[in-house]
Amino acid sequence: MAYPGVLERYRSYLDIPEHTKTVTLLEGDTPLIPMPRLAEELGGGFELFVKYEGLNPTGSFKDRGMTVAISEAYGRGAKAVICASTGNTSASAAAYANRAGMKAVVIIPEGKVAAGKLAGAIAYGAQVVQIRGSFDDALTLVMKISDQHPIVLVNSLNPYRLEGQKSSAFEICDVLGAAPDILCLPVGNAGNITAYWMGFRQYNERNKTGLPQILGVQAAGSAPLVLGHPVDNPETVATAIRIGKPARGEQALEAAEESKGKIIARSDEDILYMQQRLAANGVWVEPASAAGLAGLKAEIEAGTLDVQGKRIVAICTGHGMKDPDIIVKQMTTPEVVDANLQALEEVLIK
Ligand code: F0G
Numbered sequence: 001m002a003y004p005g006v007l008e009r010y011r012s013y014l015d016i017p018e019h020t021k022t023v024t025l026l027e028g029d030t031p032l033i034p035m036p037r038l039a040e041e042l043g044g045g046f047e048l049f050v051k052y053e054g055l056n057p058t059g060s061f062k063d064r065g066m067t068v069a070i071s072e073a074y075g076r077g078a079k080a081v082i083c084a085s086t087g088n089t090s091a092s093a094a095a096y097a098n099r100a101g102m103k104a105v106v107i108i109p110e111g112k113v114a115a116g117k118l119a120g121a122i123a124y125g126a127q128v129v130q131i132r133g134s135f136d137d138a139l140t141l142v143m144k145i146s147d148q149h150p151i152v153l154v155n156s157l158n159p160y161r162l163e164g165q166k167s168s169a170f171e172i173c174d175v176l177g178a179a180p181d182i183l184c185l186p187v188g189n190a191g192n193i194t195a196y197w198m199g200f201r202q203y204n205e206r207n208k209t210g211l212p213q214i215l216g217v218q219a220a221g222s223a224p225l226v227l228g229h230p231v232d233n234p235e236t237v238a239t240a241i242r243i244g245k246p247a248r249g250e251q252a253l254e255a256a257e258e259s260k261g262k263i264i265a266r267s268d269e270d271i272l273y274m275q276q277r278l279a280a281n282g283v284w285v286e287p288a289s290a291a292g293l294a295g296l297k298a299e300i301e302a303g304t305l306d307v308q309g310k311r312i313v314a315i316c317t318g319h320g321m322k323d324p325d326i327i328v329k330q331m332t333t334p335e336v337v338d339a340n341l342q343a344l345e346e347v348l349i350k
Helices: 036-041 062-075 088-099 115-124 135-148 159-165 167-176 191-207 249-258 268-280 287-302 324-330 341-349
Strands: 032-034 047-052 080-084 103-109 127-131 182-186 213-219 262-266 311-316
Touching: 032 167, 036 047, 036 268, 047 167, 062 080, 062 088, 062 159, 080 088, 080 135, 088 103, 088 115, 103 115, 103 135, 115 127, 115 324, 127 135, 159 167, 159 191, 167 191, 167 311, 182 191, 182 287, 191 213, 191 249, 213 249, 213 287, 249 262, 262 287, 268 287, 268 324, 287 311
Parallel strands: 047 311, 080 103, 103 127, 182 213, 182 311, 213 262
Antiparallel strands: 032 047
16 A cells, blocks of 8 residues: 555554544655664764654654644634744644645744745745744744634644654654664654653553653753743754743653653754764754754763663654755855866865
8 A cells, every 4th residue: 555644554543533634745654764873973882773854745743743733623624724833833834734725824933943944834835924032922822813713723732743743653663663762852842752752652552662761852042841940032053942931841851751761951062063973974954853862972971871782763853954054154165166177176186
């Protein structure tokens, strides 16, 4: 049978109503890429894989949850959806809503959304509104609007988003034959870490696949779960996780505790370093997506996480092409030479 997308593939594991009518772009089924050279760089002695979620249809893991949230809304005749976003959710909501002939409204923090995400939301046909405020302000507003108007909230407060996002945990277990020993991933609004923990527990109950320790990683300038209080003016180069008041913060802390894992924070410098090391190993991700591995590196170096003989999966949530500016800012402009062999040889051999 041709691949049907995450909703149909894992339907029996998803808690969704009868009226759900599948809207899919065949998201999911992303590769679990072995990273032996990067594992050696980090000290070796363990197996490392990257779950490359940037290869979803709109370039991020959000498509897994969005297919389910939109399918549910569409199935009950909803005409419009709304979300607050640091970028990826907005592009995904726009793509899936428009595919179903629904309107998508996305509210984003002015000037803080990476170019590839904003372009996506516009290209897929959303009504995009920028606010003079943060993602947290935008989320507060869309919660109020969806309460008072017939427009469906598709942030991860919508339970169907999490139902869909569980599918990545299922895929990892299906490919490896069991859950990994350790799972590391970035944490922003904390829906994804919550969904992974739900997914691994559910798969373990039915299929005895075991449970991973979960290492959630925030950016140091936006680390409310590490600090233990909301952050009023979150800042980080990893704009996807520039969030000061995570909607699913409590559940994220529970996932870390129940799995005997933890939530830590890493600096922008560490995150960008890991983005570069991933790219040097053939996997280009946006900055936020490198946070999980930046956290793993720090834990290994501090000797605070036992990795020997373990199988580790790092979730890389979004594609590098989402945020081209961050690379362009760091690099020097490529050389320009005349279009002749001699000129080319001169720069190649020097
Ligand atoms: N990585 C990327 C690339 C993201 O876009 C996000 C969240 C996360 C990680 C964190 O996931 O919020 O479930 O903890 N982006 C949201 C958005 C907030 O609006 O696109 P989370």
